[in-house]
Amino acid sequence: MNLLVPTLTGALLVVGALAGCTTDDPVPEPPAPVTATPLPTAAAVPPTPSPTASPTPSDPAWPAAMDFGTAISGQQNPLSVVWLATASLATDDVDATLDPVTAQVDAAGYDGSAWPLSCQDAAYDQLGVTRTVEGEFGVGVIFAVHADAETFSRLWTGPELGIVDGDVFCDLG
Incomplete structure (x- = not known):
């Protein structure tokens, strides 16, 4: 009988607790949904070109070119020129x-x-350019040694006609 007393007492407490609840009690509202505010995004930035696409003379992988004024003085011949483009005035x-x-x-x-x-002058024959009376012009990067011209040629991703070794001299004055 002692076992029934605690069980009966517990049951009465539960019924009493439930009797205190009425339908007039407010039903708790569910919590408001959490809305995430997106973080601001950085503006689109174009990709940085790789060193292969955009060499800089200060980059140790890219050889230093010779200054045009020094090259055309004819004092350091022969030189190596990486010719990238030519055009004829004719x-x-x-x-x-x-x-x-x-x-x-x-x-x-x-x-x-x-x-x-x-x-x-050697560029005409080596590049297969026809000499005209009007003259021909080109874009060429000048190097003191052939190995530097080869390095530039290997790393350069733009247009290229070839490397020409030979004397460089001009009197543009």
């Missing part, structure tokens, strides 16, 4: 042909100036 729109290549070379940190192909 048959081509020189600006339309050479300006895009000049812009690529300049953007890469090298001197992309167009200069007379006659400043490196």
Whole structure:
């Protein structure tokens, strides 16, 4: 009988607790949904070109080119020129042909100036360019040693006609 007393007492307590609940008690509202505020995103940034696409003379993988003024003085011959484009005054729109290549070379940190192909006479034969009375111009990057020209050629991803080794001299004055 002692077992029934605690069970009966517990049951009465539960019934009493339930009797205190009425339908007039407010039903708790579910919590408001949580809305996530998106974080601001960074503006789209174009990808940085790889060193292969955009060389800089300060990058140790890319060889340093020779200054054009020094090269055309004829004091350091023979030199190696990586010719990237040529155009003839007789048959081509020189600006339309050479300006895009000049812009690529300049953007890469090298001197992309167009200069007379006659400043490196060997370029005519080695590149297969016909000499005209009007003259030919080209964009060429000049190096003191052939190995540097080969390194530039291997890393450069733009247009290229070839490497020409030979004397460079011009009197542009």
